[in-house]
Amino acid sequence: MQETNEPGDEDPLLAWAAQGQSRVYSHGDAFAVASPSLYQRDRLVVTGSADELSILVPKVLAEVGPSYRTIGDADLIRDLAKRIPGVTLVDTFGWMETSRRPAVAASSAGWLTADDDRDIGKLLDAAWPSAKARPKVAGVRRWAGLRDCGGRLAAVAADAWSAPTIGFLSGAATHPQTRGRGHSVATCGFLVDQMLTEYGRVGLLVDGWNCGAIRLFRRLGLSYRPLASLRTR
Numbered sequence: 001m002q003e004t005n006e007p008g009d010e011d012p013l014l015a016w017a018a019q020g021q022s023r024v025y026s027h028g029d030a031f032a033v034a035s036p037s038l039y040q041r042d043r044l045v046v047t048g049s050a051d052e053l054s055i056l057v058p059k060v061l062a063e064v065g066p067s068y069r070t071i072g073d074a075d076l077i078r079d080l081a082k083r084i085p086g087v088t089l090v091d092t093f094g095w096m097e098t099s100r101r102p103a104v105a106a107s108s109a110g111w112l113t114a115d116d117d118r119d120i121g122k123l124l125d126a127a128w129p130s131a132k133a134r135p136k137v138a139g140v141r142r143w144a145g146l147r148d149c150g151g152r153l154a155a156v157a158a159d160a161w162s163a164p165t166i167g168f169l170s171g172a173a174t175h176p177q178t179r180g181r182g183h184s185v186a187t188c189g190f191l192v193d194q195m196l197t198e199y200g201r202v203g204l205l206v207d208g209w210n211c212g213a214i215r216l217f218r219r220l221g222l223s224y225r226p227l228a229s230l231r232t233r
Helices: 012-017 050-064 074-083 114-127 183-199 211-219
Strands: 002-004 023-027 030-038 041-047 069-073 087-098 140-147 153-160 167-174 202-207 223-232
Touching: 012 030, 012 041, 012 087, 012 202, 023 050, 030 050, 041 050, 041 074, 050 069, 050 074, 069 074, 069 087, 074 087, 074 223, 087 211, 114 140, 114 153, 114 167, 140 167, 140 183, 153 183, 167 183, 183 202, 183 211, 202 211, 211 223
Parallel strands: 041 069, 167 202
Antiparallel strands: 002 023, 023 030, 030 041, 069 223, 087 202, 087 223, 140 153, 153 167
């Protein structure tokens, strides 16, 4: 195992993880990026062959500690769960990304300000109480949103935990009383378009069971990649 400066390939998931206080490790064709407090969890993002990773991952976990969740392509993680002692498969979900402009009509969505923080919090309390992205949370940079004709904040989404070459979208939520009117598509479409200008690519994590969110982001041109994670027992 050796520690290096950069991941050895162009995997956007690795590029996202390689930010802040992250550390990059390699062994043969395998790479592991240990990123503390990324999206409010210690994450070890891996790529490469199962043979090499089954050697690399235990060594990295021994160094960085058991709080790190090992994340990678779903089939690879399932294989590692069988090969590495002391770990267990805990979750399946997806990575979605795009480098193309979304094909959505112009809308009244735009950037929000600190004056909107209270309304953002109220919307999230109503629509998604467990959302990791919140106003003033470390790593959350800025919010986009859309207000309905009555002035109520109808939808929000955040540029949060973004890396230099890939923007990360989080906190996408629609007020329960305004769902089904295209507000979330408009808000997320605006945010994706703005982040593509700045970062060149946009990605996000989504629960595999959340078919509505997956459909929304596919409509905006994002592709889906199945992932899974391991934790230390």
